[in-house]
Amino acid sequence: MTGTTTSQPLLSVEDFSLNFSGMEKANLIDGISFSVLPGQTLCLVGESGCGKSVTSLALMGLLASPPARVKCGRALFNGRDLFTLSERQRADLRGNEIAMIFQEPMTSLNPSLTVGHQIVEGIRRHNAVSSEDARARALEMLELVRIPAPEKRFDAYPHQMSGGMRQRAMIAMALANSPKLLIADEPTTALDVTIQAQILALVSRLQRETGTAMILITHDLSVVAEVADRVAVMYAGRIVETGSVEEIFSDPQHPYTLGLFGSVPSLGRRTGALATIEGSVPPLEKMPAGCRFATRCPFADQRCHREAPPRYEPTPGHQVTCWYAPLEDHVRAA
Template sequence: MEPVLAVKDFSLTFKAGAETNLVESVSFSVSPGKTLCIVGESGCGKSVTSLALMGLLPSPPARIVSGTAEFNGRNLFAMPERARADLRGNEMAMIFQEPMTSLNPAFTVGQQIAEGIMRHRDVSKAEARAEALKMLEWVRIPAPEKRLDAYPHQLSGGMRQRVMIAMALANRPKLLIADEPTTALDVTIQAQILALVRQIQAETGTAMILITHDLGVVAEVADDVAVMYAGRIVESGPVEAIFGDPQHPYTIGLFGSVPSLGRRQGRLATIKGAVPPLDLMPKGCRFAPRCPLADSRCHDEVPPTVPFGDGHSAACWYAPIEQTMEARQ
């Protein structure tokens, strides 16, 4: 199946003349009806990548150094702004992390959903309002006729996020980017929102990129996973391979830091140190200063991407990890 979006060798910087890029040589793809989860800690470049794809980064200071993003055969990075605006909210849509700062407090939710519909379709205000009502019903907001004329501050956090989903899906996009859409919600509402997104995705065949740091969410919704660290993708592959056989020390460290429901067996694992600042990035592997396996080559040379079959790969000098650990024992 041809991917809806294929990103290849994408690099981005915010600093003119910088020796290193904030996002470096990132490649991934997502197919119709599939979900790609981009995972990583705060500051690794997940959200910046999504905003660049949507054309929402101010330029300057943001500057795309290299790479392509093929969306249905069109390179997003080479398109004029008017063409990008025609795609946003229509063929591509985005759900932001905090709906209270993304929704306009001066307009009702019905007006905001209808605005996107009228921007991309030849419909009247009455028709757009009727479609907005259908969208609120679709995302299962209670008493949608009443909520249509409510302002964002009159809704709960879960309802506001459902409104954001309704806005994003109003024009049946081919690609949906969700930037940590459940972070600010309690566990019960989070489960409802994830179930809703999965059901709508199954009904529409929309491809989705879900950006998160929550591995529990990843296990529940992902088809494929890309693990990101300090602006680079260090491991990627099907969700079963990433969870069942992680091959990068950073991925292994992430899983080791997740608490389990069973009896506690000592302290949780931690990854020592912190993400290096942009101007102090190592020449080689960016995880090298925190990696228990790193040697001089890791600090000096960028590691190759090692394939393991079935789309699973890791950028590490010592992958596969099992062989390295056996050799060191």
């Protein structure tokens, strides 16, 4: 986990909603709010289909519009609303002040260009430097991410590198211009466990050294425990719980958060089966009018299906959106 130096958010997303043409019945992203401080790591957590990647792509300006449409809200980055910038302004930010590590580097890197060429291209796009200086910076970054023989790898094509090396090259590319914010979308999913640990340690170390803020998108709670400062739990396009990593792990208050923890295997001895969250994320056209988790929640009653739940704050900074919070009161009552 990283420390922070200021209480002023670097990025503040406020009441952000998004939908797609032809799917206006319900918002794909529905009224989400979160913030990230300089040097802080926010983990955006939830199962597949909850809207985590769509949120990251919207922040990066990588969703085609149409069909994507921001219905309301804003995303203030250093005081500028990302959603009101022109495409030229977004391109000037992207890869410079805001960078992204994608889930699968083999589909993100250009297979017809060498890795070194692609890093140099990003450096020269945002900096008035010579090709020699850009090459030197690219080699410095490849060395920084601990790619062996960086001069040789500089001239390699993506298919000539292992998955772990490609992901390191993506990290080098993302950090080459010293961005203020790094968005990492499931950056270790396609890697084996040993390489995953190495990549996470590398990203955390570079983040500490550079003071870069990070939004890490993941469904892996062990990763969250290792790197997060704050956690936002996302379900069906809504954020249902936010808090510090300590609060979320020690005092989860939303039934969905509890379900995520219950489904995680542990190394210790278990006396029963892993918990499961029955069902799946409902399609947009069948979203409940109230709480979107109502169709899968063991506590849900008719009110949960009809009315949007209120926001409850167990402690300052720890927020949960649920009719049954605090959960311990209802568990005791039951």
